[in-house]
Amino acid sequence: MRTFIPILFLLFLCNNLLAQNPDTVFLSNTHVVIGEIQSMEYGVLTIETEYSEDDFTIDWEEVIGVNSSSEFIIMLRNKYRLKASLSMDAINPDYMIISSIEGARMFAQFKDIVYLKSSEDRFWDKLSFDIDGGYSFTRASNTTQFSVNGKANYTDTHFFINTYSSVIYNKVSEDTTTISTSRNNYGFTAQFFLKGSWFIIGNNDILQSEQQNLRLRTTGQIGLGKMLIRNNKVFVGVATGLASNTERFYNTDDKDQSYESLLQANINAYGYKDLRFSAQAQVYPSITVKKRIRANYTATLKYDLPLDFYIGLNTTLNYDNQPTEDATNFDFVFQSNVGWSF
Structure with missing residues (x-):
């Protein structure tokens, strides 16, 4: 019983960390920001973190990578508008993998992404x-x-x-x-x-x-x-x-x-x-x-x-x-x- 309780606690902790599923943003100055991406508009990325009361705002031109399983409304320079998640391309880091909720995947450079907004199902x-x-x-x-x-x-x-x-x-x-x-x-x-x-x-x-x-x-x-x-x-x-x-x-x-x-x-x-x-x-x-x-x-x-x-x-x-x-x-x-x- 004493052994079972720590194992149960570890399983709960891992499950909680996976449920949070934070977004990761990599910057050109080698810094990494972990949190929840709110939006990217007007050329500025906004991300909420646990270690700051205020949201971080980052110039989109300073971003060199994003990993996120969250769903966003995404607008691309080449006129596409879709709901999808973002992840880095391990083979070509200059490109992002855009995975649509409809199952399709496409590749885009950072400069081609002109708008992001967190896409929750809630109206508000x-x-x-x-x-x-x-x-x-x-x-x-x-x-x-x-x-x-x-x-x-x-x-x-x-x-x-x-x-x-x-x-x-x-x-x-x-x-x-x-x-x-x-x-x-x-x-x-x-x-x-x-x-x-x-x-x-x-x-x-x-x-x-x-x-x-x-x-x-x-x-x-x-x-x-x-x-x-x-x-x-x-x-x-x-x-x-x-x-x-x-x-x-x-x-x-x-x-x-x-x-x-x-x-x-x-x-x-x-x-x-x-x-x-x-x-x-x-x-x-x-x-x-x-x-x-x-x-x-x-x-x-x-x-x-x-x-x-x-x-x-x-x-x-x-x-x-x-x-x-x-x-x-x-x-x-x-x-x-x-x-x-x-």
């Missing part, structure tokens, strides 16, 4: 959130501005969903008169990935802007897109499609319905450490309203801080060459804010 493990806000008060003009922005992403092997919201409130008080304006923007975007670099987009955008006299504008979109560039420094994509536009204005109870074509371009750049830039331009030549053209442009610059905080600058521009009565052609917003990603 596929979600990520950003939230930021800003506040300013000018005593001389008694002006107050308040803004909140939020974003939630859901990532799976074959599709990606992004929901977003932006609330801006301005108030100017002078003597007994108070003037307040607001601008609210909500919506979601979905991308369904096809073979190669093609994808289908679907989007629904809701905008309320007193600057453009818009009580409510709802724009539904559907289209086909293609990734032109995808590597560890930048993503560039374009899309085209159709849009349905419904508008209500403050100066009338009428509802305007029109149909438009869509031209869209996106860029996400992260070539500098801790600095990220993204921009999107959309042009809507109207199909049913003669000579009308609308355009939307958004740009975001973020600098990462410790503990998942960041500081950022946001710019939004809406243009309409045929605005409603008492409205301007342009609606421009510039924000500086502090946020948190989780």
